[in-house]
Amino acid sequence: MLSRTANHLYWLARYIERAENMARILEVTANMAMVPNAAVSEAALWQPALEISGNADAYKTHFHEFKASSVIFFLALDEKNPSSIYSALFSARENARAVRVAMTSETWENINTLWLEFQQFQGKNLAEEGLRELCDWVKARSHLFRGVSAGTMLRDDAFEFLRLGTFIERADNTARLLDVKYHLLLPQEEEVGGGVDYYEWSAVLRSVSAFQAYQKLFNDTILPWRVAELLVLRRDMPRSLHACFAEIVSILENLTNGHHKECKRIAGEINASLLFGRIDHIFQNGLHEFLTDFIERNHQLGLEIQNSFLNIHAA
Amino acid sequence: MEHASKTFFDEMHLSPSTVRDLYAKYSQWLGNVSGSKLESRRQEAELLFRRVGITFNVYGEQAETERLIPFDVIPRILAASEWKVLSSGVIQRVKALNMFLHDIYHQREIIKAGIISDSILRHAQYRPEMINVDVPNGIYAHIAGVDIVRTAENQFYVLEDNLRTPSGVSYMLENRKMMMRLFPELFRQYSIAPVEHYPQMLKNNLRAVAQSGVKDPTIVLLTPGAYNSAYFEHAFLAQQMGVELVEGQDLFVRNNAVYMRTTEGPKRVDVIYRRMDDEYIDPLAFRPDSMLGVPGLLSVYRNGGVTLANAVGTGVADDKATYIRVPEMIKFYLGETPILSNVPTFELSKADDYAYVMEHLSELVVKEVQGSGGYGMLVGPTASKKEIADFRLIIKANPANYIAQPTLALSTCPTMVGQGVAPRHVDLRPFVLSGKTTTLVPGGLSRVAMREGSLVVNSSQGGGTKDTWVLQEMETQALSELQVQPEASDTEKVALC
Numbered sequence: 033m034l035s036r037t038a039n040h041l042y043w044l045a046r047y048i049e050r051a052e053n054m055a056r057i058l059e060v061t062a063n064m065a066m067v068p069n070a071a072v073s074e075a076a077l078w079q080p081a082l083e084i085s086g087n088a089d090a091y092k093t094h095f096h097e098f099k100a101s102s103v104i105f106f107l108a109l110d111e112k113n114p115s116s117i118y119s120a121l122f123s124a125r126e127n128a129r130a131v132r133v134a135m136t137s138e139t140w141e142n143i144n145t146l147w148l149e150f151q152q153f154q155g156k157n158l159a160e161e162g163l164r165e166l167c168d169w170v171k172a173r174s175h176l177f178r179g180v181s182a183g184t185m186l187r188d189d190a191f192e193f194l195r196l197g198t199f200i201e202r203a204d205n206t207a208r209l210l211d212v213k214y215h216l217l218l219p220q221e222e223e224v225g226g227g228v229d230y231y232e233w234s235a236v237l238r239s240v241s242a243f244q245a246y247q248k249l250f251n252d253t254i255l256p257w258r259v260a261e262l263l264v265l266r267r268d269m270p271r272s273l274h275a276c277f278a279e280i281v282s283i284l285e286n287l288t289n290g291h292h293k294e295c296k297r298i299a300g301e302i303n304a305s306l307l308f309g310r311i312d313h314i315f316q317n318g319l320h321e322f323l324t325d326f327i328e329r330n331h332q333l334g335l336e337i338q339n340s341f342l343n344i345h346a347a
Numbered sequence: 348m349e350h351a352s353k354t355f356f357d358e359m360h361l362s363p364s365t366v367r368d369l370y371a372k373y374s375q376w377l378g379n380v381s382g383s384k385l386e387s388r389r390q391e392a393e394l395l396f397r398r399v400g401i402t403f404n405v406y407g408e409q410a411e412t413e414r415l416i417p418f419d420v421i422p423r424i425l426a427a428s429e430w431k432v433l434s435s436g437v438i439q440r441v442k443a444l445n446m447f448l449h450d451i452y453h454q455r456e457i458i459k460a461g462i463i464s465d466s467i468l469r470h471a472q473y474r475p476e477m478i479n480v481d482v483p484n485g486i487y488a489h490i491a492g493v494d495i496v497r498t499a500e501n502q503f504y505v506l507e508d509n510l511r512t513p514s515g516v517s518y519m520l521e522n523r524k525m526m527m528r529l530f531p532e533l534f535r536q537y538s539i540a541p542v543e544h545y546p547q548m549l550k551n552n553l554r555a556v557a558q559s560g561v562k563d564p565t566i567v568l569l570t571p572g573a574y575n576s577a578y579f580e581h582a583f584l585a586q587q588m589g590v591e592l593v594e595g596q597d598l599f600v601r602n603n604a605v606y607m608r609t610t611e612g613p614k615r616v617d618v619i620y621r622r623m624d625d626e627y628i629d630p631l632a633f634r635p636d637s638m639l640g641v642p643g644l645l646s647v648y649r650n651g652g653v654t655l656a657n658a659v660g661t662g663v664a665d666d667k668a669t670y671i672r673v674p675e676m677i678k679f680y681l682g683e684t685p686i687l688s689n690v691p692t693f694e695l696s697k698a699d700d701y702a703y704v705m706e707h708l709s710e711l712v713v714k715e716v717q718g719s720g721g722y723g724m725l726v727g728p729t730a731s732k733k734e735i736a737d738f739r740l741i742i743k744a745n746p747a748n749y750i751a752q753p754t755l756a757l758s759t760c761p762t763m764v765g766q767g768v769a770p771r772h773v774d775l776r777p778f779v780l781s782g783k784t785t786t787l788v789p790g791g792l793s794r795v796a797m798r799e800g801s802l803v804v805n806s807s808q809g810g811g812t813k814d815t816w817v818l819q820e821m822e823t824q825a826l827s828e829l830q831v832q833p834e835a836s837d838t839e840k841v842a843l844c
């Protein structure tokens with residue numbers, strides 16, 4: 033297939049996934065804000081949402097304080113923020129438009145409808161009303177996107193590039209979410225199991241739809257290292273780093289073009305560290321260090337995919 | 348009211364109380380259907396068009412301002428006998444135009460015969476690069492959109508031959524799909540000739556014009572990109588034909604061949620259905636500032652390394668100066684009498700015509716021979732005395748630069764407007780395909796001027812579209828139409844039959 037087409041499909045999937053993760057972060061943060069806790073200020077609640085997405089600095093250039101209404105606007109609807117849900121969905125649709133031929137009409141219409149429906153949220157003060165609807169809607173649309181593409185598209189390279197984009201983005205997002213939350217919660221680790229921490233950690237789990245899975249697997253109070261184990265090492269947890277990399281490795285096996293050995297090597301190396309890694313070792317060396325390193329290596333893989341498949345120049 | 352001063356032929360009504368036989372069943376149906384049902388169908392169509400993204404972009408506006416071309420739910424109906432005349436007329440015309448293009452880039456017999464002046468060789472759209480270049484099957488205009496208007500029951504005129512990158516065929520196809528979805532009951536009552544096989548027919552034609560020796564040609568559709576106003580159509584046709592939709596940046600030239608960049612490495616391209624003008628296809632040959640084209644493309648093309656559809660240099664055959672000569676071309680190249688008439692045209696380079704036009708400026712439309720887009724144009728009936736006086740001076744300075752035509756009484760067709768159904772002016776653009784043979788699907792794009800009294804059907808000026816029904820004489824005709832279009836792999840087998 034055309035490299036440009038592959039590029040658009042890959043980024044289309046990344047942007048949809050990015051929008052979904054942003055919706056998850058917003059939803060969890062809004063839930064936290066409803067827990068009665070006088071000690072936690074509005075700023076302390078909403079700043080992490082900006083840090084997970086790496087947006088805190090950009091935010092500060094536009095706004096003076098971490099108010100719920102401005103953070104929500106900035107992350108959900110702000111056209112000027114390249115990481116907002118608005119920007120992610122806009123870019124997803126622009127990428128889709130450029131290659132509408134490469135996907136089934138149903139997949140294209142799903143993305144086009146998504147963009148048209150999104151207009152209803154424009155101009156709303158979501159902090160007052162509509163944030164939950166937006167988050168639910170984005171998540172449902174993202175599920176629908178994967179469902180429609182899986183249910184209608186030929187299993188060819190186009191489909192694989194869509195999936196590749198989904199999992200690279202998801203791995204990045206899960207790692208960031210865990211890193212920021214862990215970082216913030218760590219000073220209070222001795223009190224885990226107490227009221228607020230319980231909500232915090234269950235919120236982390238819920239943000240990646242892992243709360244029920246945690247209960248099922250561990251049948252225990254929520255412990256930080258178990259949360260980390262679930263989101264890093266468990267292959268059967270669909271948003272975990274390991275689950276993402278199991279998919280990425282198998283997608284790269286299917287996408288063979290003779291000169292992407294480096295892609296496969298990097299992906300294989302990361303996958304091995306997740307497959308054979310142990311959570312106590314990771315903690316000994318520091319979870320933050322591990323996640324920072326993971327985010328960097330995942331980024332390297334993204335660049336290598338770009339070089340091997342997507343930006344092919346006249347050889 | 349609106350037509351008090353002038354009467355127009357109406358496609359449905361002979362008089363306010365008499366319906367043409369052709370429309371009898373439809374008119375009866377329309378009489379029984381409630382206004383609210385029609386309106387809800389219209390809204391449904393709009394919703395669907397928007398969801399599918401059948402929109403056109405307006406340059407300089409934001410991405411959100413994608414517009415729908417108004418779709419009218421009342422069809423325009425043509426009888427089999429009418430279609431027979433129209434289709435043979437446009438085929439004849441396109442055949443002659445292709446022969447003319449070959450001639451003008453080779454022997455120039457038509458100039459030697461004194462039918463066309465050699466000034467055409469200095470025409471802005473004449474491409475000296477094409478002199479003595481042989482294109483497969485001698486086809487230059489692979490896709491032609493011939494604009495036709497009607498003024499009376501049996502009077503059709505060709506307004507324009509579009510031989511560069513005519514657009515609109517996706518609306519012909521989508522309008523039909525929409526009508527079948529909205530009004531299935533009408534399709535049971537009428538036997539309407541299908542048009543759905545157009546993309547397959549186009550693909551077969553493009554395969555037929557690959558360079559000789561290419562067994563299984565790779566066809567691509569070259570688009571200026573997602574921000575082009577006709578992007579939907581480019582994507583639609585590529586998808587329907589199952590070919591790659593490429594941009595200039597996806598192609599490159601090496602060793603006298605064109606390749607596309609794929610995830611598996613370079614892949615050779617044999618036929619390019621290009622939807623951009625000559626000026627943009629190759630920055631080395633034409634506009635150096637074009638970011639859309641492929642450097643070196645023209646040189647590969649001239650050496651026979653790739654086929655372009657349409658060919659380079661067709662613009663010389665679809666402008667007003669050449670248009671005047673098409674009836675003579677038909678006699679010259681085909682030895683036939685033209686089936687369709689041109690709009691009567693006065694050439695101001697001729698003394699008699701000049702005298703007549705200067706006397707009747709207030710009744711005529713005066714156009715620049717090489718002008719386009721309404722600049723340097725006088726519309727007599729709507730112009731002020733001063734405008735006419737001013738234009739008279741401009742003409743006097745260079746009469747040969749102008750032609751004049753009467754304003755035509757374009758036919759009307761009942762159309763849904765704000766509060767009901769009213770007559771609106773229509774034209775018709777059938778799409779003629781040339782490859783192995785010259786052919787077309789039974790139908791075309793009917794454009795309708797949505798504003799009361801307006802004669803301007805262009806979508807950029809608020810024009811809308813209608814589905815165009817060509818009725819079948821007998822059921823057998825439908826079958827033979829379809830059988831003309833074999834699957835690509837069966838081409839050879841069928842040709843033997």
